[in-house]
Amino acid sequence: MSVMASTPSAPVKPKSNTRLRNTLTFWAFVGPLALGLLVFVYIPIVWGFIISFFEARQTVTPSQFVGLTNYVDMLTDPNFVKALVTFLIFAVFIVPTTFFLSLALALLVNNTTKGTSFFRTVFFLPTACSYVVASMTWRMSIFNGLPFGFANIVLGWLGVAPIQWINKPDPPYFWIVLVTVRLWLQLGFYMILFLAGLQEIDRALYEAALVDGAKRGWQTFRHITFPLLRNTSVSILLLSLIAAFQAFDEFYNVLSTGVGSSSNITLARPPLVYIYQVAMADQNYGRGAAGAFILVAIIIAVTIVQGRLFGLGRAEA
Amino acid sequence: MTVNTQTDTGRRVIDRSERIAIVLNYALLIFLSIIFLIPFYVILRNAFLPSKLITAFDWTWLPMPPSTNGWRDLLANTNANIVDGLRNSLVIAILQTVGQIAICSFAGYGLARIPFKYSNIVFYAILVTLMIPGAVTFVPLFVLVASFGWISTFQGLIIPGLFSGFNTFLFRNFFLNFPKELEEAGLMDGLDHFGVFFRLVLPNSMSVMMSLGVITFIGAWNSFLWPLVIGQRSETWTVQIVLSTFMTAQTVNLPAIFMGAAVSILPLVIVFLFMQRYIVEGVKMSGIKG
Numbered sequence: 001m002s003v004m005a006s007t008p009s010a011p012v013k014p015k016s017n018t019r020l021r022n023t024l025t026f027w028a029f030v031g032p033l034a035l036g037l038l039v040f041v042y043i044p045i046v047w048g049f050i051i052s053f054f055e056a057r058q059t060v061t062p063s064q065f066v067g068l069t070n071y072v073d074m075l076t077d078p079n080f081v082k083a084l085v086t087f088l089i090f091a092v093f094i095v096p097t098t099f100f101l102s103l104a105l106a107l108l109v110n111n112t113t114k115g116t117s118f119f120r121t122v123f124f125l126p127t128a129c130s131y132v133v134a135s136m137t138w139r140m141s142i143f144n145g146l147p148f149g150f151a152n153i154v155l156g157w158l159g160v161a162p163i164q165w166i167n168k169p170d171p172p173y174f175w176i177v178l179v180t181v182r183l184w185l186q187l188g189f190y191m192i193l194f195l196a197g198l199q200e201i202d203r204a205l206y207e208a209a210l211v212d213g214a215k216r217g218w219q220t221f222r223h224i225t226f227p228l229l230r231n232t233s234v235s236i237l238l239l240s241l242i243a244a245f246q247a248f249d250e251f252y253n254v255l256s257t258g259v260g261s262s263s264n265i266t267l268a269r270p271p272l273v274y275i276y277q278v279a280m281a282d283q284n285y286g287r288g289a290a291g292a293f294i295l296v297a298i299i300i301a302v303t304i305v306q307g308r309l310f311g312l313g314r315a316e317a
Numbered sequence: 318m319t320v321n322t323q324t325d326t327g328r329r330v331i332d333r334s335e336r337i338a339i340v341l342n343y344a345l346l347i348f349l350s351i352i353f354l355i356p357f358y359v360i361l362r363n364a365f366l367p368s369k370l371i372t373a374f375d376w377t378w379l380p381m382p383p384s385t386n387g388w389r390d391l392l393a394n395t396n397a398n399i400v401d402g403l404r405n406s407l408v409i410a411i412l413q414t415v416g417q418i419a420i421c422s423f424a425g426y427g428l429a430r431i432p433f434k435y436s437n438i439v440f441y442a443i444l445v446t447l448m449i450p451g452a453v454t455f456v457p458l459f460v461l462v463a464s465f466g467w468i469s470t471f472q473g474l475i476i477p478g479l480f481s482g483f484n485t486f487l488f489r490n491f492f493l494n495f496p497k498e499l500e501e502a503g504l505m506d507g508l509d510h511f512g513v514f515f516r517l518v519l520p521n522s523m524s525v526m527m528s529l530g531v532i533t534f535i536g537a538w539n540s541f542l543w544p545l546v547i548g549q550r551s552e553t554w555t556v557q558i559v560l561s562t563f564m565t566a567q568t569v570n571l572p573a574i575f576m577g578a579a580v581s582i583l584p585l586v587i588v589f590l591f592m593q594r595y596i597v598e599g600v601k602m603s604g605i606k607g
Contacts, residue, residue: 022432025510029427030439032420036480040458041446048457060460105349111342121593122350125357128585130539132557133578136564137356140571141363146372150359153376184356192597193604217338235604246452249541253561272452272542279456280546288456295453303448 048289056286070290080291083274084298090270091244093179098240099233102187106194107221120195124188131249134181139166139254143177166254169267174255178268181250186243190236197232201225238306245299248272271295360582363387363575371571387572391580396566397551399577402559407584409474409544409555410537416479418530422522425488426514430500440489446482452542459546469550478537484529487602491525492518524595525602531592532599538585556581 027034052070054062074080109119126134142150145164152162165173205224206216214220226233247270255264265273271291279288363371364387365380391399427433428440458477467473495518503513519526544555554562560581563574589596 023434026427026431026433026436029431029510029514030424033424033443033480033482033485034439036420036476037443037446037482040461040477040480041449041454041482044454044457044461045449047461048454051457051460056460060463108342108346108349111339112346115343115346119346119350121590122353124593124597125586125589126353127596128535128589129356129582130541130557132539132541132560133360133582134356136560136574136578137360139564140569140574141359141371142356147374148372148376150355150376184353189600192600196601196604216335232604239604242450246450248452252541252545253564256565272455275456276542276546279459285456285460289460292454292456296449299450299453300448 052290083271102190105191135253138181364579387576390573391576397559402556406556413537414534421484424485428489429492443482473547527595528599
């Protein structure tokens with residue numbers, strides 16, 4: 001009865017009711033995440049930004065405004081600059097090797113008819129290992145500088161004298177240790193991405209190319225496979241570069257001896273390790289935060305530049 | 318006639334070179350497989366070999382008979398307790414995985430399906446967080462978490478890792494492709510959005526939940542920097558921190574630390590062998606980042 005009586009004015013009222021209910025439902029679903037990101041991402045960034053302009057030693061509450069001092073200190077600190085150079089060296093080694101080796105693995109696995117899943121599993125399995133376990137295995141056993149390390153045993157078979165892999169700055173064999181540990185851990189991950197990309201390529205393209213007289217192998221790879229893997233390739237380059245920029249675990253665990261100045265960590269200290277030492281060991285949070293924002297600025301700049309470069313290339317193509 | 322024989326020999330030549338290519342392909346794969354398995358072999362060998370034989374200048378290939386001294390010494394180490402470390406890692410990784418998947422799938426569904434005027438603004442605010450790599454801002458995050466008094470606590474280890482903008486983004490994409498007719502039918506039948514989500518959407522999203530869940534679990538189990546920064550007292554050390562302290566200890570007991578390494582990767586190797594399908598899916602989904 002009353003429902004029928006109120007019919008004329010009904011279209012307005014239930015609508016705003018529904019809208020309110022929808023708004024409440026929306027926040028019930030999205031609220032926990034939004035609140036979490038606000039508290040644990042946005043607020044730390046804002047607070048960290050404030051702290052980076054203050055003196056904050058041994059305390060996380062800013063005490064005295066110092067302007068840009070922390071930034072100037074950080075950028076003129078030869079160790080911080082050296083850390084950025086260390087990252088560059090690391091990236092020059094790790095990004096191309098990761099790219100070509102994971103592509104090679106994917107092509108090899110993709111070419112098989114039998115045992116495909118076996119090989120895929122073997123190359124992917126190291127992803128289950130942590131950087132700590134892998135660093136331990138590399139440092140204590142495979143690249144142990146004493147003659148019983150596995151690499152030195154193998155060299156011994158070839159008649160080469162044992163090599164001190166980690167402790168010496170010259171020649172910098174420690175780079176071999178740091179690069180191979182990351183390769184072992186990461187290649188399977190990128191191989192899976194390349195395999196996914198390869199499977200999206202239409203088989204008919206290869207058949208058409210063969211009919212047209214192209215040779216299977218290098219020619220089809222160069223003119224079909226590689227161009228069609230473009231999107232996968234770009235995202236793998238970007239992912240591995242950003243991952244290298246955040247390198248911490250293997251440098252810390254392979255090089256650190258835990259005893260301050262005598263530690264090998266000064267041989268190669270990427271940005272995050274250096275910031276860790278400034279912020280955690282010296283408890284200088286103001287400078288640590290300033291360093292973090294310099295890194296964030298670099299990462300965003302690199303991401304945008306890379307996006308522009310490849311974006312423009314795509315528009316031309 | 319001549320044409321025929323030419324194509325004949327031509328094809329035979331291709332077949333032969335292709336066969337060589339296949340053999341080379343497999344030979345290379347087998348060689349690389351051996352290289353990739355060496356570290357696993359080394360870990361197991363060292364875990365079961367007496368210390369004296371590990372440091373011998375002649376390589377002992379197999380620990381025969383296997384020695385259990387590594388296991389005994391590992392448990393006897395009182396400076397860093399591996400059992401506590403494993404338990405902490407398990408608790409943290411499980412809670413973080415379940416919590417993150419619940420929060421992010423919820424948010425993803427809300428963004429994909431619940432009409433709200435400012436939904437887009439909220440979505441962009443979430444996307445912005447993807448621009449900033451988490452590890453880089455660990456100092457500001459540490460400062461905040463320290464001010465909560467959460468250093469060396471489980472909430473400090475777990476809660477900051479519950480909110481992933483990236484997983485939310487992936488869930489939103491997934492739910493956008495979910496058949497809308499099913500949900501509309503549910504709403505017609507008198508279910509509200511929660512009913513639709515729990516009764517219709519959730520049971521049909523198990524595979525994406527597993528895929529993202531297992532990736533989250535692996536990440537949480539293996540994470541190092543945040544537990545290192547927050548877990549300052551040994552009661553809250555994860556297994557990764559325990560292993561790391563083994564390496565920098567005054568005396569290094571090689572069989573014990575490699576036994577520790579073996580024990581720490583065992584749960585993940587099992588997860589890998591049984592859930593590889595989901596992991597591969599999860600990796601493909603994560604790969605679109607960037």
